[in-house]
Every structure is written in structure tokens, then in C-alpha cells.
Amino acid sequence: MIHPTAIVDSSAVIGEGVEIGPYSIVEANVEIGDGTIIGPHVVVRGPTTIGKNNRIFQFASIGEECQDKKYAGEPTTLVIGDNNVIREACTLHRGTVQDNGTTIIGSNNLFMVNVHVAHDAIIGDNCILANDTNIAGHVKIGDWAILGGATQVHQFCLIGAHSMCGTGTIVLKDIPAYVMAQGNPAKPHGINSEGLRRRGFTKESIMAIRNAYKTLYRSSLTTAEAIAELQPLAAQDEGVRLLVNSVEAATRGIIR
Known part of the structure; x- marks a missing residue:
């Protein structure tokens, strides 16, 4: 052998x-x-x-x-x-x-x-x-993350579980769980809903995560305000809790 x-x-x-x-x-x-x-x-x-x-x-x-x-x-x-x-x-x-x-x-x-x-x-x-x-x-990368070809990740960045980076993405800040990122520098483009479906997430959990993403990225709230608003939902939904935890753990700020 x-x-x-x-x-x-x-x-x-x-x-x-x-x-x-x-x-x-x-x-x-x-x-x-x-x-x-x-x-x-x-x-x-x-x-x-x-x-x-x-x-x-x-x-x-x-x-x-x-x-x-x-x-x-x-x-x-x-x-x-x-x-x-x-x-x-x-x-x-x-x-x-x-x-x-x-x-x-x-x-x-x-x-x-x-x-x-x-x-x-x-x-x-x-x-x-x-x-x-x-x-x-x-760098720390969570479970089930997918990084497309030629992704470049800066030191000390955190990439959350179930996230996905497109080809050629330049990661200079932290990527929360579930988020799809693309570009130089990386920008958020929704959640990795197809990946979540393949991994057995329920429709209800995916919808909760999608709504949490909208609160984080598509409202007029600051990151701290969005996290505070999401805490009650995070207490009830494990998927949302993972998203909130990944944002709270960010050390370089999250992609915007």
C-alpha cells in the first residue's frame, strides 16, 4: 500500500x-x-x-x-x-x-x-x-459554505454557515450565515435558499431566514438595531438564531 x-x-x-x-x-x-x-x-x-x-x-x-x-x-x-x-x-x-x-x-x-x-x-x-x-x-468558515472559483478571503474574516460566494469574489468583511455574496468587494445578494432546501430546511424556516435577511439588509435599521429587532424571532427559530449569532460574532463588520 x-x-x-x-x-x-x-x-x-x-x-x-x-x-x-x-x-x-x-x-x-x-x-x-x-x-x-x-x-x-x-x-x-x-x-x-x-x-x-x-x-x-x-x-x-x-x-x-x-x-x-x-x-x-x-x-x-x-x-x-x-x-x-x-x-x-x-x-x-x-x-x-x-x-x-x-x-x-x-x-x-x-x-x-x-x-x-x-x-x-x-x-x-x-x-x-x-x-x-x-x-x-x-479565517473561519462555517459548515456547508461554498466558495466559488478564485474566491479570495482576507485574513480574520468570518464566513457563516450555508453561505455562498460567487466566482472571483473578494471577501474583505464578514459574511453572515446563509448569505450569497458576489463581487469585488463582496456584496450580499439574498440568501442561499436552494442550498437550504437541499439540506432539508423547511419552507417555514427558509421564509423566516429570508425575512430576517430583509430586516438586516433591506430596512433602514443599523446592524445593531436589526439584531435587536430579530432577537425575539431568533429565540423561536433555530435558523434565524444562527444568522443572528453569525452577525454578532462579526469582528470586521459584515458585507453591505
Whole structure:
């Protein structure tokens, strides 16, 4: 299951059924979970933990030290969950001590060709990052988010769960949950109602979220006033509560 030309450090922890392709390199302080498949010419550096049943395609760089000039060789980490697909030439970097020291990738995500995830980013579950998308340091992305090709995300931005960015979107401020964004800089264009339907949200919940979006974006209220008005509905509807929470968590201001 490990090709003869692959170089695997003797201290690396390799699970059952793991495949490591030709000319790939797995260094020390790396743990690879059961059933993960690593293609040819992949480099995995530690400290890195990769979960079960991931598939990593050729020329990916996993767990490399970050590009932050403050990085001074500290033993920071990358943690990857289960069932992710990481396509050709993706680069996933370890964290920095200026944050929590760890870059975290959840489970069931798809990283298309040439995606970059920088230091200390946190990506949830079931996300799709399309070709040439770049995630800067300290970015947090919620579950089920979809980022179209060549999306560029500024450091420290928060991208809410179930949100969606169109191709070529430049994200300079936070995107609340459910919001569809497009442009340079990103502007809101309604909620991701089709995605919500596919994920089993009820018509009533989608309507509540849509109405909450209108309060946030299409009324004359400030963000603080809109949040105050939405609090009673958020107490009754879990979907609206997620939207309100994502706005309250914003640190860079939300897209407008």
C-alpha cells in the first residue's frame, strides 16, 4: 500500500489501509488515519494529523510551515478530519503561536485544484472550496459554505454557515450565515435558499431566514438595531438564531 519510491519517516503513524503513492514524502510527527489515500508527489510535513478516508491528490502540500513572517519555527500543527477530498496542488499550512497554533479542517469537505488554506484558518464540515480559492490566515468558515472559483478571503474574516460566494469574489468583511455574496468587494445578494432546501430546511424556516435577511439588509435599521429587532424571532427559530449569532460574532463588520 506504500509505493517503493515513497519516503515515509519511521516515526510516522500510518493507519490500516492507507495508500501512499509514488515519490510522496511523509515526514516525522505525522499521523494518517485508516483508509486515507495519498497520491503521487504529495508532501506531508508535521506536526500534522490526518483523519480517516481522506483522498489527497498529486502535488498537494500538507502541513507545511506557514508564510507568516512572524513564524519562527515553533511546533504548530495542522489537523484534518475525515472524508475530505483534497485535489491537485492544494496547500494547507500549519498554525502560528500568535493564534491557537493550529489550522483546523473539518470533515466531508472538497478542496478543488490549487486551493490555499493559510495558517490558523478553521474550516467546518461539508464545505466546497472551488479552484484557485485562497483563504488567508485566521479565517473561519462555517459548515456547508461554498466558495466559488478564485474566491479570495482576507485574513480574520468570518464566513457563516450555508453561505455562498460567487466566482472571483473578494471577501474583505464578514459574511453572515446563509448569505450569497458576489463581487469585488463582496456584496450580499439574498440568501442561499436552494442550498437550504437541499439540506432539508423547511419552507417555514427558509421564509423566516429570508425575512430576517430583509430586516438586516433591506430596512433602514443599523446592524445593531436589526439584531435587536430579530432577537425575539431568533429565540423561536433555530435558523434565524444562527444568522443572528453569525452577525454578532462579526469582528470586521459584515458585507453591505
